[in-house]
Amino acid sequence: MSDPNDRLPPLNALRAFEAAARRLSFTQAADELNVTPGAISQQIRQLEDYAGTPLFKRTGRSVLLTDAAQASLPLVREAFERISEAGRIMQAPARKGRVMVSCAPSFAAKWLAPKLDGFHREHPDTEAWISADMGLTDFTMADADFAIRYGRGNYDGLKSEKLLDETVLPVCSPSLLEGPDAIRRPEDLRHHTLLHDESSENDPSCPDWASWLRARRVEGVDGARGPRFNQAILVIESAAAGRGVALAKQAIAAADLASGRLVAPFADGSTLIDFGYWLVWPKGRHLSPDVRDFMKWVKTEATKGEIVGV
Amino acid sequence: MSDPNDRLPPLNALRAFEAAARRLSFTQAADELNVTPGAISQQIRQLEDYAGTPLFKRTGRSVLLTDAAQASLPLVREAFERISEAGRIMQAPARKGRVMVSCAPSFAAKWLAPKLDGFHREHPDTEAWISADMGLTDFTMADADFAIRYGRGNYDGLKSEKLLDETVLPVCSPSLLEGPDAIRRPEDLRHHTLLHDESSENDPSCPDWASWLRARRVEGVDGARGPRFNQAILVIESAAAGRGVALAKQAIAAADLASGRLVAPFADGSTLIDFGYWLVWPKGRHLSPDVRDFMKWVKTEATKGEIVGV
């Protein structure tokens, strides 16, 4: 006898279908779901039996979606988005009192982590977990309640809210302000190592040493020389160690500037850049009270910094 | 290692959850899914393990939803609605050229089925399947592309469109217009059996014999006597067989009136009632071209009837 259950497609097969359709590859889908390609193949076949029609056009080398697959895919996706979200909501009580935020590594270490104690004092019953990781993969977001990302704020499929602007300015150890090669004017940089931050390279508005020097018409200093680092924090730590002068992000350097571990040798050195820090989370995600509290606190901390900073 | 899949709740367990939550009963959910209560119990436990928190409050006798379940349930439902719809879309190519309509039994037999040949002549490549069944259960709608229902048109969660109004009028076999007890005026009904249609009883606007007689100030006829039938068609067939006089629905009687198998003994006998015939289908369901063609044809047939009828 037919009953409503027979009408629903086999659910696990749908997961294989979604992955295979997204990747247009059974092999990659298999990879994603940690099974063998054969398993995917069988699941798809099962779904095709249910549909009574092929879902993929096998062209030997690769696979393409049929109209039936194309038409049903959006609904399948929406369904899984909801299931995923439903899963999080179910788990909410078990996660109560815990906020997990995925954060750009340097920002996490130099800005967020040091302030975290303050949050814990305000909200003693909530513990915050920081996961420092680059990029926002499915994996990361699946685990974290939200993310703090460095960029322009346009992430598709995600909601975002501006947290903090970023400015860039030269910083160095206070020791470089003394002695025979003491830095007083930009021209003095010729006697010192320039430290480069590669992490800013995909922001066209963010000056590198060459453009910073050009903008100030400084002659006789080679903006290209010096070591390069792929994370802002490495540049900062090198500078603090007296290795040279870094063109540092304000948010990352702020704490060290405040403590005197770093100094800004020039009065007019800072440049506002396009990239900034953003709170980011998947559209449609339910944000628990704990998460909201944490977001609110982070935003408050950010405004504090803006009043004191630069 | 954790990957995105581990984040998704177990899909089959979700189905059990949805059914159990909807019915607030494991036993009924088991029934619906054609498994034993034990199976449901285990699936729910599995989901609770995933959630890390209970989803049902077991109060010995019955079960209640916890907040976690309450909060996630709407999303789970939406997900299944989409999955169900995706399933239909996948099957569309295989169902091409076939329209399945669920229809109130009497209307199907006396109105729809006889006209069906016309549809087939207009659309030779499409075959229409009629499933005559009462009520609109999940089962019925899952199988049918849409339904034709008798009622007021307000079905929740469903879209509907008015097909046809209904009127009620006395009808009988032409043989009753002859002989010594020939029916000429309502008062003559005292010599004949009154046939009652129980299927109209839940429409307050639909007159039964008692109220029909009262409205016409007919004395001396007992509106309560006579056999009762639970379907309009049974009343019609009884009347056609000469068993008595029925207070019949126009749409159901029309064909027999046209053929002379039945006659309407009184000129002013008909009453427009609140209930009517509606095209009904689940909100958000994708209607294929074939289905749209059929709907359009049915509506055309309905207007034809209105011009000729009453």
Add this chain to the structure above:
DNA sequence: CACTCTTGTTTAGTATTGCTGATCGATCAA
């Protein structure tokens, strides 16, 4: 109060489903 009915739980055993690993065939690039 005992009795019974109903409902959910548990457990061991079984059936079904899903997956692997090996093999094959097809396609594409060199």
Add this chain to the structure above:
DNA sequence: TTGATCGATCAGCAATACTAAACAAGAGTG
């Protein structure tokens, strides 16, 4: 042509889901 890659297939195995039966815990009844 060969070699590489990808999907299909099949037998065997692993994991999952289900059943049947016994059990426990209210709720209604006499």
